[in-house]
Amino acid sequence: MALKPHSGSNRWYxxxxxxxxxKKAFQALTSKGLETYxxxxxxxxxxxxxxxxxxEPFIKSYLFVRIxxxxxxxxxxxxxxxxxxxFSGKIASMPDRQIDELKLLMASPYELEITEDDLQPxxxxxxxxxxxxxxxxxxxSYRSQKQLALRLENLGYSIIVQVAxxxxxxx
Numbered sequence: 067m068a069l070k071p072h073s074g075s076n077r078w079y080x081x082x083x084x085x086x087x088x089k090k091a092f093q094a095l096t097s098k099g100l101e102t103y104x105x106x107x108x109x110x111x112x113x114x115x116x117x118x119x120x121x122e123p124f125i126k127s128y129l130f131v132r133i134x135x136x137x138x139x140x141x142x143x144x145x146x147x148x149x150x151x152x153f154s155g156k157i158a159s160m161p162d163r164q165i166d167e168l169k170l171l172m173a174s175p176y177e178l179e180i181t182e183d184d185l186q187p188x189x190x191x192x193x194x195x196x197x198x199x200x201x202x203x204x205x206x207s208y209r210s211q212k213q214l215a216l217r218l219e220n221l222g223y224s225i226i227v228q229v230a231x232x233x234x235x236x237x
Contacts, residue, residue, distance in 0.1 A: 077159040078132045080151040088123040091146030101132040105172045130165060190237040
């Protein structure tokens with residue numbers, strides 16, 4: 067990660083990259099002397115002949131750059147960068163605190179998974195993959211994307227099941 071002295075006018079901006087170009091875009095921005103953050107997590111990948119731990123981008127096609135507003139064009143002219151992220155019609159920026167919190171989270175020993183699903187207690191779900199495939203239940207609590215407490219129908223018990231959010235369907 068390239069580091070520059072903090073100045074009051076530098077802000078963090080989320081940037082969208084082309085598919086699977088996060089690491090190359092990160093290196094290109096860093097080589098331009100721009101402060102850049104690419105959250106990575108270790109993942110065990112399976113190939114037909116071997117398994118290997120690899121560092122994968124935590125948020126696909128996203129990285130973060132800390133720049134002055136007039137440096138936005140320089141970022142867009144970087145290989146692998148598709149566009150800035152917009153919110154309410156303006157280029158989105160993030161407070162330093164949020165990036166610091168993301169860095170702390172990424173450094174934690176907890177197993178993390180990202181999902182766009184907004185899972186809520188009380189929702190009826192069915193497990194769609196894995197050894198529990200076909201089980202239906204109700205979300206009692208949502209601790210993380212990997213740990214849902216489910217009340218399984220017709221049992222009357224609540225069972226804490228560790229299942230990826232990507233393995234469930236809402237009913």
